[in-house]
Amino acid sequence: MLQVPAILRLFYKDAVWRLNPNEKVIYLTFDDGPNPVVTPQVLSLLEDYGVKATFFCIGDNVRKYPELFDELSIKGHAIGNHTFNHLRGFDTPTNEYVENVLKADSLIGSRLFRPPHGRIKLGQFRILKKEFKVIMWDIISYDYNKKISPETIMREIRLKSRNGSIVVFHDSLKAEKNVLAVLPQALKFWHDSGYELRTITEDVIGANAGKHL
Numbered sequence: 001m002l003q004v005p006a007i008l009r010l011f012y013k014d015a016v017w018r019l020n021p022n023e024k025v026i027y028l029t030f031d032d033g034p035n036p037v038v039t040p041q042v043l044s045l046l047e048d049y050g051v052k053a054t055f056f057c058i059g060d061n062v063r064k065y066p067e068l069f070d071e072l073s074i075k076g077h078a079i080g081n082h083t084f085n086h087l088r089g090f091d092t093p094t095n096e097y098v099e100n101v102l103k104a105d106s107l108i109g110s111r112l113f114r115p116p117h118g119r120i121k122l123g124q125f126r127i128l129k130k131e132f133k134v135i136m137w138d139i140i141s142y143d144y145n146k147k148i149s150p151e152t153i154m155r156e157i158r159l160k161s162r163n164g165s166i167v168v169f170h171d172s173l174k175a176e177k178n179v180l181a182v183l184p185q186a187l188k189f190w191h192d193s194g195y196e197l198r199t200i201t202e203d204v205i206g207a208n209a210g211k212h213l
Helices: 006-011 039-048 059-064 066-074 094-108 122-128 150-160 176-192 202-207
Strands: 025-031 054-057 078-081 166-170
Touching: 039 066, 039 176, 054 059, 054 066, 059 066, 059 094, 066 078, 078 094, 094 122, 150 176, 166 176
Parallel strands: 025 054, 025 166, 054 078
Antiparallel strands: none
């Protein structure tokens, strides 16, 4: 689990990789939901700690589970777009990719967008950044990788967390075991370390203009 190399950030410098390094804040995010098995458990853990997060949702999952999707906003969490079919940008023609994002937008209605796997062609990025704030990450947990243990993930979170980090977990079946094991530990660690946890919104991005790393 590594911070994204600086050189990669230069290619996509208009994307948001990290927020204000002068504020002791963590921006917790979840990809790939909503999922009727995992998302309610994640929401319960967040509620236990009084934490709000940002959920980047797959449009087709929103279509399948609209009440669960609505619950995210009702509980005060922020919402983002993660395409309709979890497409890999590198493997998808640009027009098809953009249309898929817009199809998801018709259900999700958020100006925040995160490309699945962090894979997006520069041409796709140039088009989408006109309508969306493209949110990448500073730390990815790899909770979906069953070969990685909760202990390893937690050790890396302790080592890599820093001011302004955007952290990725997943509320998906693939990640269920790891995310439910690690999330309570991570929330306690950030709390004990003095971090505030905030959602990502357009207002937050605007307030941090020029401070994205």
